[in-house]
Amino acid sequence: MVSPEERGLIEGMTMRRRLLRKGEELVSQHSQPSESCIVLSGFTAREVVLDDGKRQITALHIPGDFVDLHAFLLKVMDHSVVALTDCEAAYVPHRELLRVIDRSAHLGRLFWLSTVIDGAIQRAWITSSGRRAATAHLGHLICELYLRLQAVDLARDGTFSFPVAQGELADALGFSLVHVNRTLQELRATGFVRWKGSTITILDFDGLAVLSQFDPTYLNLITLPR
Amino acid sequence: MVSPEERGLIEGMTMRRRLLRKGEELVSQHSQPSESCIVLSGFTAREVVLDDGKRQITALHIPGDFVDLHAFLLKVMDHSVVALTDCEAAYVPHRELLRVIDRSAHLGRLFWLSTVIDGAIQRAWITSSGRRAATAHLGHLICELYLRLQAVDLARDGTFSFPVAQGELADALGFSLVHVNRTLQELRATGFVRWKGSTITILDFDGLAVLSQFDPTYLNLITLPR
DNA sequence: CGCGCAATTGATTGATGTCAATTGGAGTGG
């Protein structure tokens, strides 16, 4: 996917690293970032807080994700990115991105691809939110997370760590906290998933996928640069 | 935004035009298009049909929109694009896009921007679906459509034509048809909006925007190429 | 052991989906 010279270009990007505690903001809503941010470890989320205090999470990000690459083009952030756990992030100045893209159209296209896959995931969330039953909505998210985490070696044998509270999950799914809890119990009752503390185990992926009407095509994990 | 040479590049793209009747597919789910499609006239929508027959519309497109530009990178369509009204479309081969992008990095970035704005709109839909009241959800969509249509001269003085049935709207909002109808009545009762036949008139944009918690920043209409 | 936060539960209210008519309006043929 990526040639040695391209790898060199990427590794040559100056970036600033930063450690964040759970709850801190990596990027602020309404800001006009001059750099974009890659998560190196930990879970983060894009969130929008409405006037009435309600919160919606529009994306969950895992290590390796370029969380606000779209800010390279969009200029004004329409949401924040917050740390759901302690995490580490690398900030790449937009001028560096520009430099890399100028030297390698192929890398530019991989960056573009990254934002486009983001969009595909968002479409799946819209579909879940609008037309899937609560258990399927939650199940779909679990399938998505599992495959994404597996692609970066953070999941295997159906198991991964997901140290995120039910309240956060509620804001991602558009549920109330209580409803998350009950939906989770329903899902456990199917026997397809075990969820204990911060460890999720998918006992029957195919079963869960059918229940959740999950089709992995949209994640395009095959063509990912790594 | 676009220099004369760039305009020349765009106008030089070979493309195939096609007329479509209401209900026809511009692009099919699971297909692997070798061209991407611009809507020239009429309303279209991205839709996903689930196994159980439920349908979700994940985007509404208006004339000027590049409806499946992401297919240039994603290869496999995770949804269809259907005509909500009779419409005209232009199909641009991916090899032409590649040629244009190679000659003008700036145009390449505008294409990228187009997909990124798409993503911002999708995030707004996720937020509406998850955390906004029914009237606000519908109101938000109306605000969005108005500004987008205004930007391409298809709306003025608060008025635009939207010849789309309530059933389609239901699939876009994730509501039932009956619920769309009742939410529409509630919205009319606020006095902010008139909706008669296929003509929508926003009588009080600011009022509607407050009700819907609408913040136009995300549409980035200022930086749009046209 | 006791604190504090997250998970869980129960009871109730409110929002939305479903089913089944009924109404309204545009187009068509007589």
Added chain:
DNA sequence: CCACTCCAATTGACATCAATCAATTGCGCG
């Protein structure tokens, strides 16, 4: 111009789903 047809909009009654409110339990940690 009128009767008819078809489809979209609207309405009413009812069933479900999910939010809210208010405890209570469970668990990790000092």
